[in-house]
Amino acid sequence: MRQVEELRTRIAGLRDGRGGTLLVAGDAGIGKSRLLREVLSAAQPLAILYGACSHSETPPPYEPFVAIIRSIVREPDGEAALQRTVPELLTLTPEATASTQAVPDRDRLFGAFLRALRQYARSAPTILVVEDLHWADEGTLAILQVLVAEAEPTPYLIVGSYRSDELHRRHRLRPFLAALSRRPDVTTMELAPLGSDEALQLLKALPQLSEAAAAELSAIGERAEGNPLFLEELAQTHRAGHGESVPKSLTETVLQRTARAGASAERLLTFLALVGTRADYDILEVLMGAEAPLIDGARAAVEQSLVLEDGDGLAFRHALIREAVLSDLMARERRALHRSVGEALERLHGEDPEWASDIAQHLGAAGLPGRALPFAMRAGDRALHLHAAEEAARIYEHAVEWSQPSTVDRMRALEGLGRAYARQLFARKAISTYQEALDLARALGTQEDVARITLRRTFVMPWGREEYASWHAAWDAAEPLGQPGSLARIASGLARRAYLYLDDERGAIWLDRSLTEARRAGSRRHELWALRLQLQYQHRPGWQAEEDRYLREELELAIRDDDGVLAAYSNLYVRRCRESDEAEREQTMKSGREYAGRLAIPEGIVFRHGVAWVNWLTGRWEQAQALWETVRSRWSEDAGNIYPSSGPIAASIAIEIGGPDAGRQQLTEGTARLRATETWRALVWAAAYDANLWLVDEHPEKVLDEFKAILVKRPPSMHDDEDFALTTRVVLPAALVADDRSLLALWLDDPSVAAGGAFYQAGVDQAGAVDALLQGNLEAADQAFARAASTYRRLGWRVLLHELAWQWARTGSAAAEQALVAAAAFYLEQGATWRSEWLAKQHVGRIKDGRPA
Incomplete structure (x- = not known):
């Protein structure tokens, strides 16, 4: 059989030091488990770590990995070995005697399992088997994605199976499979039905x-x-x-064989089906009432090949057998059985948070919402603690359903559901859910409830007047409680919003309050956030260099506290664009990735795709477009609020490639959302993206008119790197084409601009070139363009460099002609057909009376 040989070949490769991942796919009952069992049982000596996902509406987080940890604990000295090497894993099995630590965060958990897997791989060829991935929870898929990345270099072999006929269009496994399909070390084996022979x-x-x-x-x-x-x-x-x-049908077959197994077996199979695909003997004994009927029923069911003995419990030979048993139950019968199972689990594991989800599910299905609710809340909290947000959302949705209207219980269930939605960046769902919780908190809860939920709602709101008002509401709710850490955080948020809405007087007041509360709380990190904003408010010459020092201190604190490290690396990456070249930027990203690698932390969207505007202006267009596709496919209705610039940037690139109509609709829709916020930064971004169309449509005056009102109050000297880049890129060429020098002084007459760093100096040189060109001083313009181009080239800003070419060409210099040739080659390499054709039509401007015509 070809599939058998392929699996054996992968195992042989593992023995020779070649790791990787093999996915076995096929319809239910097609033979995936049989294939793995037959080949792996004959593949000794190997270290085989086995786990499977079970069919459950609310699957427990990391279910197959918890099973693997338990199997290790059952080995001689297994628990002690884990305690010595990776004690974090024991927190997932509270019954282990060595489990004394708190559950680690998701990143440490992933890192611990990777270290354990590496240790196995060093001692023997190791295969990690995870079956039934179509039932996997979000956390299981996330940890697998981390382990897959390390399988080849370590090496070890990952073998996963899933039902391909279960994967509906929005199935959570699809993005996981799509991501793995791009890896050369991942192979998928599709099992087809057997031919007649x-x-x-x-x-x-x-x-x-x-x-x-x-x-x-x-x-x-x-x-x-x-x-x-x-x-x-x-x-x-x-x-x-x-x-x-x-x-x-299989159902009829299973039911006939169940009946032949006898009454004890039939009863046992019914209970087993309610519990899951597998159950320990201890719970089955409680449900059966005594050990004798349990043993009799188990023996009969095994003899009828309905179940297998699995460790200290029973498991169905195939999940379809369980489904067939369940399908024969009447609704009232099912409710009664769920009650029996729920109460039995409550007696055995009622204090164990790992079982809370199962207990809640059974009691809820039994029509006992009041008893199910406390377990659902515990299960939801645990899922969030383990960073399994999707599972948490499903659990909290049940908790909302099971709670009584207009009660504190409903408030808490809604708050938990809002947290789960927020973790998944489902902004609209989170906001509306938090609002429901907040309404109940104001009517029934404490002041602390109101303050906490108000702030949580505020965090997920997109920029806009409503969000600004929510920050004020958060302050009003928190101030009576007098907690300085929380007050510092809110005051800093209010100062930032005042800055965005050009309300500098109030912003300064909030900044002072933020610094006062941060120092009262002894929080240097809160203090640094406020100090960085204060630098932009004051925008003294060289303020960006001072911000560098604060950013590096933030990174040091994050590493020390092991909290927010990747976010700190990301901030440093973006802010250092004022001076950094490609090598420095890549080193910052590499440092972040190495940190993530040491702890096996998922790198996150920035470290996978980069920063959208940097990718765009450095010529990494594929990464910029991939970021937008990820955002759009993952967050759908919230795409405009998740990286709000990613859509307009992807549209801007589409215009470069296919012309104005290729990105016009997407761009205008994205900039309309930005303008609706009314913040000056969003207005800058919107105008900068719309300028792609205005300049193409030969309306440079629109660019200048749009920016004038903004730049009067927020001149380039106050801009961070992104705002400065976007503004400089469109205002200066618009001034050249419109023959309008009115805004150039904002770059040329303020020494704070050039003091920002090499990137800012390049913008000043470009402004000087345009100014000289408009005054007819071609030699000075040529020299200034050359300086700007040299800096953009050295720092790796390819798009900014090559967009200088057509402006520079108006000087008629030999260097400008070379720049045009280089720009044409760049756009051809980028696949920018429309821009290449546009550039070819550009001619050196005719000079008359010392001015370009």
Whole structure:
């Protein structure tokens, strides 16, 4: 069989030091588990770590990995070995005696499991098997994505299986598979139904069909339609003497064999089906009432090949068998059984947070919402603590449903659901959910409830007047409580919003309050946030260099506290664009990735795709477009609020490639959302992106008119790197084309601009070139353009460099002609067909009376 040989080849490669990942896909019952069992059982000596995902509406976080940890704990000295090397993993198994630590954050958890896997791989060729990925929770997929990245270099082999027929369009496994498909060390093996000849061979090999006629075998094969599980089930029924009445569905087959197993087995299978695909003997014994009927029922079910003994418990041979058992239950019967299971789990594991989700699910399904609710809240809190936000959302949705209207319980359930939505960046859902919780808090809760929920709602709101008002509401709610850390955070947020809305007088007051509260709280990080904003308010010459020092201190504190390290690296990366070249920027990213690698932290969207505006202006257009596709596909209705510039930037690139109409609609929709916020930064961004169309449509005066009102109050000397880059890129060429020098003084007459760093100095040189050109001083313009181009080239700002070419060409110099040639080559390399054609039409401006015509 080809699939068997392929799996054996991958195992042989592992023995030779070649790791990687193999995904086994196929319809339910197609033979994925059988393939793995047969090949891996014959592949000794190997270290095989096995876990599986179970079918549950609210699957427990990291379920297969918890099972693997438990299997290690059961080994001789297993628990002690984990305690010595990776004690963090024991926190996932509270029953372990060595589990004394608090549950670590998600990043440390991922790192701990990676270290454990590496230790296994160093001692023996290691295979990590995770079955039934179609039922995996978000946390399981996240940790797998980290482990996949390290499988080849370590090396170890990951083998995962999933039902391909379960993957509907929005299934959570699809993005995971798409991400893995781009990796050369990941292979997917799709199992197809058996052909008629293969099915016949399988049937002939079954002892129960040794005396069956060829026609009987053919009939079984036709009814099974190539599904190996159906073949076996139908063969079992044939052996029982019911060959002519072989059922046409697996459900009928399973139910017949269940009945033949006897009353104890039937009852046992029903309880097992309610618990899951697997259950420990201790819970089954409680449900069965005594050990004797449990053993009798288990033996009969094993003999009928319905279940397998799995460690100290039972598991269905296939999940479809469980589904068949469940399908035969009446609604009232199902509710009663759920109650029995829920109460049994409550007696055995009621104090164990790991079981809270299961207990809540069963009690809720039993029609006991009041009893289910406390367990649902515990389960939701645990899922959030383990960074399993998707699972937390599903749990809290049940908690909301089970809580009584207009109660504190409903308030807390809604707050938890809002937190889960916020963690997933579902802004609209989070805001509306928090608002419901806040309404209840104001009516029924404490002042602390109101303050906490108000601030949480504020954090997820997009820029705008409503968000600004929410910051004020957060202050009003928090001030009576007198907690300086919280007050410093809110005051800093209010100062930032006042800055964005040009309300500098109030902003200064909030800045002072933020610094006072931060110092009262002894929080240097809160103090640094306020100090950095204060620098922009004052914008003294060289303020950016001082900000560098604050940013590096923030990074040191983040590393010391192991909190927000990647965000600190990202901030440093962006702010250092004023001086950094490509090597420095890449080193900053590399440092962040190395930190993430040491702890096996998922790198996050910035470290995967980069910063949108930097990618755009340095010529990394594929990364900029990939960021937008990720945002749009992941967050859909909230895409405009998640990296709000990513859409207009992708549209700007589309214009470069295909012309104005290729990105016009997407760009104008994105800039309309930015303008709706009314903040000056969003207005700068919107005008900068719209200028791509205005300049192409030969309306430079629109660019200048749009920026004049903003730059009077927020001149270039106050801009951070992004605002400065976007403004300089469009205002200066617009001034040249419009023959309008009115805004150039903002670059040329304020020494604070050039003091910002090399990037800012290049902008000043470009402004000087345009000014000289408009005054007819071609030699001075040529020299200034050359200085700007040299800096942009050295720092790696390719788009800014090559956009100088057509402006520079108006000097008529030889250097300008060379710049045009280089720009044409750049745009061809980028695939920017429209821009290449546009550039080819540009001619050196005719000079008349010392001025370009």
